[in-house]
Amino acid sequence: MQREGRPMRKTHDVLHELGCARGPRRYAVPGSDVTLAPGPDEPAAPPTDPWHDQGTQGAPVEDRITQFAYDQMVERALRGVMREALLVTERQGLPGQHHFYITFRTDHPGAVVPPRLKSQHPDAMTIVLQNQFWDLAVNEEGFVVSLSFGGRRERLEVPFESVTAFADPHATFGLQFHVTLDDGVEEEGSEDEPSETPDSGTAPAVPDPSTDPNNVITLDRFRKKP
Numbered sequence: 001m002q003r004e005g006r007p008m009r010k011t012h013d014v015l016h017e018l019g020c021a022r023g024p025r026r027y028a029v030p031g032s033d034v035t036l037a038p039g040p041d042e043p044a045a046p047p048t049d050p051w052h053d054q055g056t057q058g059a060p061v062e063d064r065i066t067q068f069a070y071d072q073m074v075e076r077a078l079r080g081v082m083r084e085a086l087l088v089t090e091r092q093g094l095p096g097q098h099h100f101y102i103t104f105r106t107d108h109p110g111a112v113v114p115p116r117l118k119s120q121h122p123d124a125m126t127i128v129l130q131n132q133f134w135d136l137a138v139n140e141e142g143f144v145v146s147l148s149f150g151g152r153r154e155r156l157e158v159p160f161e162s163v164t165a166f167a168d169p170h171a172t173f174g175l176q177f178h179v180t181l182d183d184g185v186e187e188e189g190s191e192d193e194p195s196e197t198p199d200s201g202t203a204p205a206v207p208d209p210s211t212d213p214n215n216v217i218t219l220d221r222f223r224k225k226p
Contacts, residue, residue, distance in 0.1 A: 075177060075178065078175050078177070079160050079161075079163070079177065081175065082102075082160065082163065082166045082175060083138060083143075083160060085100070085166075085168070086100075086136070086138045086143050087138050089129070089136060090136045090137060090138050090143075094129070094130070096170070097170045098168055098170045098171065099128065099129060099130035099131075099168065099169065099170060100128070100129040100130075100166065100167065100168055101126055101127075101128055101165070101166070101167040101168075101169065102126065102127050102128075102129065102158065102163060102165070102166055102167075103124060103125070103126040103163065103164050103165040103166075104124065104125070104127075104158050104159075104162040104163045104164060105123065105124050105162045105164060105179050105181065106118055106121050106122065106123060106124055106125055107122065107123055107124075107181065108159060108161065108162030108179065108181065110141070110142065110157070110159035110161065110162060111156075111157065111158060111159060111162045112155075112156065112157035113125070113156055113157075114154045114155070114156075117149065117154060117156075124164065126165075127145075127147060127156065129145065129147075132147070132148055133145050133146065133147050134146040134147075134153070135155070141159055141160065141161075142157065142158050142159035142160045142161075142162070143157075143158055143160075144156065144157045144158070145158070161179065162179060163177055163179070164176065164177050164178075164179050165177065
């Protein structure tokens with residue numbers, strides 16, 4: 001039956017407009033024992049709520065997080081601080097008197113060091129980014145930079161995961177990281193003097209944690225005690 005001037009609408013269309021028809025479910029019509037299925041031309045179900053359907057709620061059991069590794073989370077965040085400082089330097093150069101001491105593991109599988117420097121520093125070395133450096137480029141994984149050693153320009157590739165210490169002596173600020181090598185051994189950064197100083201003059205000493213410990217951040221406070 002059709003009212004004059006107004007076509008009759010299908011029951012499942014009305015239910016869909018009311019937000020009742022979602023997916024392949026069947027719906028009961030109030031006041032009757034009739035059950036309707038969505039029509040073949042019914043639009044797809046509305047998108048899921050992005051605020052509540054993210055995360056690992058539906059992830060396989062083996063992929064679910066059973067506990068928070070806060071030390072790793074903090075380490076990733078602090079490496080982001082180093083990366084941001086390097087990105088600014090890549091874009092505009094070092095501001096003011098800021099300069100960086102960066103200690104990294106030369107035996108890290110992703111580190112690329114010229115053979116003559118690698119032979120002198122088979123485990124780790126500290127470089128200084130201050131007066132003379134070239135072709136600094138930073139990405140998500142690390143950075144590359146050219147420095148002059150003994151009058152010869154050399155290119156280094158340094159993964160962020162290989163860095164054990166980052167310091168800005170001008171700001172009396174430093175970060176220390178843990179690096180896990182292929183053999184499972186963990187190495188922790190230190191505030192030693194540079195093992196290799198580029199040809200850029202003598203730089204100030206790295207900040208000493210004993211004189212200003214509040215400005216040197218280590219991850220020990222976040223690590224789980226045995």
